[in-house]
Amino acid sequence: MQAQKRLGKQTMRMAGDVKIIGSASIAGKMEGEGPIGESFDEVFEDAHWGEESWEKAETKMQKETALCAISKAGKAVSDIQMIYAGDLINQCICSTFGIRDLGIPFYGLFGACSTMAEALSMGAFVVDGGFAETVVCGTSSHFASAERQFRFPMEYGGQRALTAQWTVTGAGMAVLSNEGTGPYITEITTGVITDKGIKDASNMGGAMAPAAVSTMLAHFTDTGRTPDYYDLILTGDLGKLGSDIVREMMSECGYPLKSNYNDCGLIIYDLKKQDVHSGGSGCGCSAAVLCGHILKLMSSGEVNKVLFVGTGALMSPTSTQQGESIPSIAHAVVLSNVKEN
Amino acid sequence: MQAQKRLGKQTMRMAGDVKIIGSASIAGKMEGEGPIGESFDEVFEDAHWGEESWEKAETKMQKETALCAISKAGKAVSDIQMIYAGDLINQCICSTFGIRDLGIPFYGLFGACSTMAEALSMGAFVVDGGFAETVVCGTSSHFASAERQFRFPMEYGGQRALTAQWTVTGAGMAVLSNEGTGPYITEITTGVITDKGIKDASNMGGAMAPAAVSTMLAHFTDTGRTPDYYDLILTGDLGKLGSDIVREMMSECGYPLKSNYNDCGLIIYDLKKQDVHSGGSGCGCSAAVLCGHILKLMSSGEVNKVLFVGTGALMSPTSTQQGESIPSIAHAVVLSNVKEN
Numbered sequence: 001m002q003a004q005k006r007l008g009k010q011t012m013r014m015a016g017d018v019k020i021i022g023s024a025s026i027a028g029k030m031e032g033e034g035p036i037g038e039s040f041d042e043v044f045e046d047a048h049w050g051e052e053s054w055e056k057a058e059t060k061m062q063k064e065t066a067l068c069a070i071s072k073a074g075k076a077v078s079d080i081q082m083i084y085a086g087d088l089i090n091q092c093i094c095s096t097f098g099i100r101d102l103g104i105p106f107y108g109l110f111g112a113c114s115t116m117a118e119a120l121s122m123g124a125f126v127v128d129g130g131f132a133e134t135v136v137c138g139t140s141s142h143f144a145s146a147e148r149q150f151r152f153p154m155e156y157g158g159q160r161a162l163t164a165q166w167t168v169t170g171a172g173m174a175v176l177s178n179e180g181t182g183p184y185i186t187e188i189t190t191g192v193i194t195d196k197g198i199k200d201a202s203n204m205g206g207a208m209a210p211a212a213v214s215t216m217l218a219h220f221t222d223t224g225r226t227p228d229y230y231d232l233i234l235t236g237d238l239g240k241l242g243s244d245i246v247r248e249m250m251s252e253c254g255y256p257l258k259s260n261y262n263d264c265g266l267i268i269y270d271l272k273k274q275d276v277h278s279g280g281s282g283c284g285c286s287a288a289v290l291c292g293h294i295l296k297l298m299s300s301g302e303v304n305k306v307l308f309v310g311t312g313a314l315m316s317p318t319s320t321q322q323g324e325s326i327p328s329i330a331h332a333v334v335l336s337n338v339k340e341n
Numbered sequence: 342m343q344a345q346k347r348l349g350k351q352t353m354r355m356a357g358d359v360k361i362i363g364s365a366s367i368a369g370k371m372e373g374e375g376p377i378g379e380s381f382d383e384v385f386e387d388a389h390w391g392e393e394s395w396e397k398a399e400t401k402m403q404k405e406t407a408l409c410a411i412s413k414a415g416k417a418v419s420d421i422q423m424i425y426a427g428d429l430i431n432q433c434i435c436s437t438f439g440i441r442d443l444g445i446p447f448y449g450l451f452g453a454c455s456t457m458a459e460a461l462s463m464g465a466f467v468v469d470g471g472f473a474e475t476v477v478c479g480t481s482s483h484f485a486s487a488e489r490q491f492r493f494p495m496e497y498g499g500q501r502a503l504t505a506q507w508t509v510t511g512a513g514m515a516v517l518s519n520e521g522t523g524p525y526i527t528e529i530t531t532g533v534i535t536d537k538g539i540k541d542a543s544n545m546g547g548a549m550a551p552a553a554v555s556t557m558l559a560h561f562t563d564t565g566r567t568p569d570y571y572d573l574i575l576t577g578d579l580g581k582l583g584s585d586i587v588r589e590m591m592s593e594c595g596y597p598l599k600s601n602y603n604d605c606g607l608i609i610y611d612l613k614k615q616d617v618h619s620g621g622s623g624c625g626c627s628a629a630v631l632c633g634h635i636l637k638l639m640s641s642g643e644v645n646k647v648l649f650v651g652t653g654a655l656m657s658p659t660s661t662q663q664g665e666s667i668p669s670i671a672h673a674v675v676l677s678n679v680k681e682n
Binding site: 004005006009010012015052053055056081082086088089090091092093096097099100103104105106107108109110111112118121122125126128129130131132133149188190191192193195314315316317318319322324327329331 | 345346347350351353356393394396397422423427429430431432433434437438440441444445446447448449450451452453459462463466467469470471472473474490529531532533534536655656657658659660663665668670672
C-alpha cells in the first residue's frame with residue numbers, strides 16, 4: 001500500500017474514495033458585492049455580525065459555516081468524527097471558540113492562508129487511512145480582526161501599499177467522506193517551507209509565490225502531469241503581483257501556465273471596481289472561493305479537474321520586527337469529478 | 342479496515358506498525374537542574390542560547406532537537422517525508438523558522454500544550470495510513486518568549502499566583518516509522534473541546550483538567566480498558582492543582598487513578614526546591630518529558646504501557662481580555678512496548 005500511495009517526494013495518492021460531500025461558505029458585505037457574491041451561502045452586512053468584537057464575529061463564521069456545510073452534506077453534527085480547522089488570529093481562537101460548542105473531536109492547524117489546503121489534506125489522510133468516515137475541514141479570516149492584529153489599529157486608517165492585499169472576511173468548510181456524492185480528492189502534495197528573503201510584510205503575494213511554484217513543480221514531477229492536465233489550477237491568495245510572479249517562474253521552469261490558471265485572491269474581488277489593491281488574502285479567501293464558487297463549478301461540470309494550491313505566509317509581527325524574512329508554504333490538493341486511478 | 346481502526350467515538354487503533362524509532366529533547370538551565378535533567382540530550386545555560394532573541398533561541402531548539410532526533414533514529418534529514426510541529430508563539434514562528442532550513446515537507450499544528458500529542462497523532466495517522474514511512478513530530482516552548490507574549494514584560498517582574506505554572510524551556514521531537522525499533526503507538530484518542538467556564542489565566546491546570554478527564558473517559562469507554570491497564574498514565578502539564586482535580590474527577594467517574602498516574606508538569610521540576618508554584622507547563626513540557634525521560638523508561642522496560650494525555654488551553658490574551666473563558670483540549674496517545682492487537 002505504501003508504494004501505491006506515495007508518488008515521489010511530496011505527493012500522495014488516495015487509495016480509496018475520499019469525496020467532498022458538502023461544503024459551505026459565509027462571507028462579509030464586500031465579498032458579497034464581489035464577482036462571486038452569489039456563490040456564498042450567507043453574506044452578513046455588518047462586520048460585527050451582531051457580536052461584540054470582530055474576533056467573535058469570525059468565531060461565529062466558523063461555527064455557522066461548519067453547521068451549514070454539515071447540513072448541506074445531509075449529515076448531523078453527531079455524524080462528524082473529526083474536525084480540522086485553524087485561522088490567523090493568535091492561538092487560533094476563532095477556530096477553537098467556534099468549534100467549542102459542537103462537541104466534535106478537534107485538531108487545530110496553523111498554516112496561515114494555506115490552512116484550507118492543509119485541512120483538506122489532513123481530512124483526506126484520515127478518511128483514506130481508515131481512521132474516520134466523515135470529517136469537516138475549514139478555516140476563516142476577517143478583515144478587521146486580521147488588520148488590527150497584523151498591521152495597524154483600524155482607527156488609524158493607514159495608507160496601504162499597492163502590493164498589499166485585502167484580507168477576506170469569509171469562511172469555508174468542507175465535509176469529506178468515503179461515501180456519498182461529490183468531487184474526489186485524489187492526490188495531495190505537501191509543501192516545503194520556502195524563503196526567498198522577502199521582508200516586506202505588505203508584499204505577501206511576492207513572498208508566497210515561490211512556495212506555490214515549489215509545490216506545483218513537485219506536484220508535476222511526482223505525478224508526471226503537466227499544467228494542461230487540469231481544467232483549473234488555482235493558487236490560494238497570491239493576488240495580482242504574486243500570481244504574475246508565479247506565471248513568470250513557472251514559464252522559466254518549463255511549465256507555462258495558460259488560461260486555466262487563476263488565483264482565489266483575483267476571483268473574490270473585482271480589482272478594477274473594489275479598492276483592494278493587489279487582491280484578496282487571508283485563510284478565508286481560498287476557503288470561501290473553493291467551498292462556494294469552485295465546488296459549484298465542479299458540480300455543474302464546468303470544470304472537472306482542479307489543482308488547488310493553498311499558499312501561506314508563515315511570519316508574525318514579532319518575526320518582522322526582529323528583522324526576519326517571510327517563510328512561506330503551499331500545499332496542493334487535487335479535486336476531480338472522475339477517479340482515474 | 343474502517344471498523345477495525347475505529348473503536349468507539351473518539352479512539353482509533355493502528356492496523357500496522359507505527360514505532361517511535363528515535364527521539365530527542367533539549368532544555369534550558371532550570372529544566373537541566375530538575376529531577377530529570379540527565380535525560381535531556383542537551384541543556385543550554387543562557388536563555389538566549391547565543392541568539393539575539395528568546396524567539397530565535399526557541400527556533401534554534403526546534404531545529405536542533407529535530408536534527409538530534411533524526412540522527413539518533415539513524416536517519417538522514419532527506420529520509421524524513423513529513424514533519425508535524427507547532428508552538429505557542431504567535432503564528433507558530435518558532436516551528437516555521439526552525440524547520441525552514443531542513444527542506445522537509447511540513448504541516449503546522451496549533452494545539453497549545455497538547456501539541457506533542459497532536460503531532461504524534463497526525464504522524465501515526467499518516468504512517469499507518471500508508472502516506473509516509475518516516476515522519477518527525479514535535480514541539481517546543483520557552484519560558485521567556487511565552488511569558489512576555491501571554492503575561493507580562495519580563496522586566497516587570499510581576500508576582501505570580503500560586504496556581505500558576507512555569508513555562509518549560511524545552512523541546513521534544515520524535516521520529517515515527519513503520520520499520521525499526523522502538524515503542525509502538527497503538528491507539529489514539531482525539532479530544533473534544535471542553536470548557537467549564539474558568540476565566541483565570543493563572544489557573545491553566547484547573548482549566549485543562551476537565552479536558553484531560555473527558556479524553557481519558559472516552560479512551561477507557563472506547564477501549565474497554567481501566568486505568569490499571571497502564572504502567573503509566575501521564576497528563577501533559579496540569580501541574581499540582583490540575584492533576585489533583587483530575588484524580589478527584591476520575592474517582593467520581595468510577596475510574597480512580599492510583600500510583601501509576603503522574604503529570605509532566607510535576608516530573609520536570611522539583612516543586613519543593615524550584616520556585617515553580619504549581620509545576621511546569623508549555624508545549625515543551627510534555628514534549629521534553631516524553632521524548633527524554635519517558636521514552637528512556639520504556640527503553641529500559643521500567644514501564645511498558647503508557648497512556649500519554651497531552652493537554653492544551655486554547656485561549657489567547659485577546660480572548661481573555663474580551664471576557665471569554667478558557668476552552669481546553671486533550672489528545673491521548675498509547676505507547677506500548679508490545680503490540681497485542
